[in-house]
Amino acid sequence: RKEVEQDPGPFNVPEGATVAFNCTYSNSASQxxxxxxxxxxxxxxxxxxxxxxxxxxxxxxxxxxxxSQYISLLIRDSKLSDSATYLCVVNGRMDSSYKLIFGSGTRxxxxx
Amino acid sequence: xxxxxxxxxxxxLKTGQSMTLQCAQDMNHEYMSWYRxxxxxxxxxxxxxxxxxxxxxxxxxxxYNVSRSTTEDFPLRLLSAAPSQTSVYFCxxxxxxxxxxxxxxxxxxxxx
Numbered sequence: 470r471k472e473v474e475q476d477p478g479p480f481n482v483p484e485g486a487t488v489a490f491n492c493t494y495s496n497s498a499s500q501x502x503x504x505x506x507x508x509x510x511x512x513x514x515x516x517x518x519x520x521x522x523x524x525x526x527x528x529x530x531x532x533x534x535x536x537s538q539y540i541s542l543l544i545r546d547s548k549l550s551d552s553a554t555y556l557c558v559v560n561g562r563m564d565s566s567y568k569l570i571f572g573s574g575t576r577x578x579x580x581x
Numbered sequence: 582x583x584x585x586x587x588x589x590x591x592x593x594l595k596t597g598q599s600m601t602l603q604c605a606q607d608m609n610h611e612y613m614s615w616y617r618x619x620x621x622x623x624x625x626x627x628x629x630x631x632x633x634x635x636x637x638x639x640x641x642x643x644x645y646n647v648s649r650s651t652t653e654d655f656p657l658r659l660l661s662a663a664p665s666q667t668s669v670y671f672c673x674x675x676x677x678x679x680x681x682x683x684x685x686x687x688x689x690x691x692x693x
Contacts, residue, residue: 477621501679512671512684513624556623560679567679568639571616573623 470495472561475572483580486547490575492557493539501560502533504542506553507574513556516542547579582607587672587685594662594692602657602688604672612675613655614639614682615647617668624671630655631678662692 475492482488494502502519517524519531519540530543540559544551557572588603606613614629626639630649644666646658655674659666669689673682 503681512687514684515681518681568626568629569679569682571624573621 471572472496472570473557473559473572475555475557475575477573477575479576479578481578481580482547484547484549486579487543487545488547488577489541489543490555490557490577491539491541492559492572492575493537494557494559494561495538496559496561497535497538499559499561501558501569502531502540503558503569504529504531504540505556505558505571507556508553513571516555544577547577549579549581552577552579584608585672585674585683585685587670587688589688590686591689592691594659594690596662596664596692598662600659600662602659602670602672602690604655604657604685605653606655606672606674606683606685607653608674608683609652610674610676610683611652612678612680612682613649614673615645615655615657616671616673617641617666618671618687619668627657627670629678659690662690664692666690667692 504516505513506516507513523532528545532541554574556574561570585606615627616624628647630636672685675682
């Protein structure tokens with residue numbers, strides 16, 4: 470099982486729609502969780518950290534479910550500019566230490 | 582602040598050639614890392630450093646060397662390029678190993 474798993478999509482939604490992505494992780498001891506956004510042929514950029522209590526930033530809401538070991542990202546009122554790949558990032562154990570592990574990403578296409 | 586910078590942006594190598602990808606950051610981050618990104622595989626950690634003079638291997642270190650003589654710079658050396666090293670390479674830095682990472686713009690490398 471991969472340490473961090475995401476549905477690759479693409480999720481194809483109309484402008485104004487609400488869309489949600491989930492990401493599952495395998496290490497129950499993970500403590501740090503992030504969502505990154507990556508535009509085509511660009512570097513990943515931090516979208517938001519995910520806190521235990523959940524957090525919201527404008528149209529974006531992130532939630533953490535430790536019991537089921539997944540994090541989610543909800544995007545309300547989708548804009549054309551939201552089209553991108555969204556990477557789930559979790560700190561996991563690699564060899565003898567913890568490092569950030571990136572999911573393969575979920576692609577979002579917002580159509581007019 | 583320039584953030585994380587990488588040079589070159591694009592490079593074409595012939596099999597067997599060597600080269601160095603440059604990475605620098607001006608945020609005084611202790612942790613720096615190199616990733617490669619291939620279609621459908623997400624970001625894979627090549628090497629990382631927790632501070633000047635300290636480097637360690639990531640998930641896919643074979644064929645690459647790194648050094649960290651200063652806090653600011655973390656070059657990645659390809660010893661003898663192979664077509665399997667055709668990829669996009671990202672350098673990233675962060676305050677600590679499981680904190681949010683900031684990425685450079687990437688180097689697109691093609692090995693023929």
